[in-house]
Amino acid sequence: MPSYDATDALDDLFGEEEGYSSGGGAAVVTRTEAILDGPTPASSIDAVLRLADGLPSLDDVRAVDDHDTSELTKTELEQKEQTEAVISTALAAGDAAVWVIAQGLERAAKGRWWRRTHTSLGSYVEAKIGRSAVYGRQLRKNAPLALETAHKTGTVPKPSQVKVTSKTEEQYGREAAVTLYEVVRDVSFELGAHPTADSLMAVHKSLPRQLPEEPEQQREVIVQTTRRTLGLGTETPAFESESNDGALGEIPHGDEEEPAEASETSGDAEDDIEDAEIVPEHLVTLKDALKTLNAVNRAVTKDVFAEAAASPDDAVEYEKVRQAIIAKTTAIRNKALHAPKV
Incomplete structure (x- = not known):
């Protein structure tokens, strides 16, 4: 059975350059392809749908009684891992598509392509993507940071997450914002969780007023702040002081003293x-x-x-x-x- 990973999906969606913008009708497709390099909308949709080829056959999945709490068999564990990999890739593709839409809207705004069919860019956005004009403006504003985050970290952030890291960018710069996302993602995975807008905001608010200019030193400060804020610090247990340092529940880490x-x-x-x-x-x-x-x-x-x-x-x-x-x-x-x- 052919394999199809997240990198393949992102390559198909973004192409080798900036990506592509899709829309309904041959005229939109032709106009978009004349501006951007990348796959056709039809082939990109097919690429996402082909992710299903990586799923185990439904006929091969064993039906289990509602009250069965037994351990998963080796086969079930393999099927679970295979399926979750496809789900993760599909989610990444969906997140990527949001920022492709943002790039398309930016071009529509620049070219005023709506000028003969709609009374404003806002009404054009609402008609094209079914979301508010405010949402469209936020996507366009945050797309550059989102795309750079995706390319540098290999993970496509969600709009709510970039809304937070854009605040980091305003205060500390683009590199710090990308680093913040990457570090919060990695520390969250250590905790068995996923990065969220809330966890990103918590770390952002915990950063010092100024960060070092040297990238490695800057990253170290962000790492320390993130681990302390999300519960992997080693200084003082949370709930035992007014500080947010330390890990709730005193889960041991490494050779720390109990x-x-x-x-x-x-x-x-x-x-x-x-x-x-x-x-x-x-x-x-x-x-x-x-x-x-x-x-x-x-x-x-x-x-x-x-x-x-x-x-x-x-x-x-x-x-x-x-x-x-x-x-x-x-x-x-x-x-x-x-x-x-x-």
Whole structure:
């Protein structure tokens, strides 16, 4: 069965130069191809549809009962990995298509191609892509940064993500904005998650007022800030100080000294917080959650992870649980990080 990866998809969508702009009707196709180098719209659509050729045959996928919670077989794991690779590539192709549309709209705006058929560029955009004029302006404005991010990192950012990194570009420059996206992406993957506009904004807001001019030093500052903000820092555990440094839940990293003993004093103090006579229900919920987190933090030590990982028979289940813990604690931390401050 032919393979088709994300690089192939992006090459088909962007071409060797800037890319192409698609539209309905032969006139639009002819006009676009006269301006841009790249594949025809029909061949590009076919390229995306051919991604389905990389999926396992549906007939070969074993039907499983709704209540079956057994481990996936070797065949199922292979089919899952194969399918998820196709899904990721299709998503990347869709994200790329958004920025191809942005390039097309920029050309339509420059040439005022709408001047005989529509009363404004905004109405033309709404008619062509079914989205608001404001959305179209944002795409056109952010397309250069998005395209450079895609070419330098190999990952196509979403409009909501570029809306954030454009703020980084305004404050620190294009290179810092691209680096921010790449670093947040990589650290998010370490946490078993994906980069989001929220995580990008959290790191952006945590950057110092000025970054070093030297690219390597600049990158190092962004890496340190990202790891600290997203929960992979090693300084101070979050929830045990007013800082956002450290990892929620005290998930061990490498050969770090187990900090559970230190948390027993500060944690107990937090456990002993007495509720006032009248405390809002939502605040009680948060205090109860904090008590639970402190109890979990004391129970889940470095030794617990080490002993769980020591059994070869439970390796798959252990890794699944470990990743789930990372995902859950990161989700809680991000909620707290982005909660209103008073």
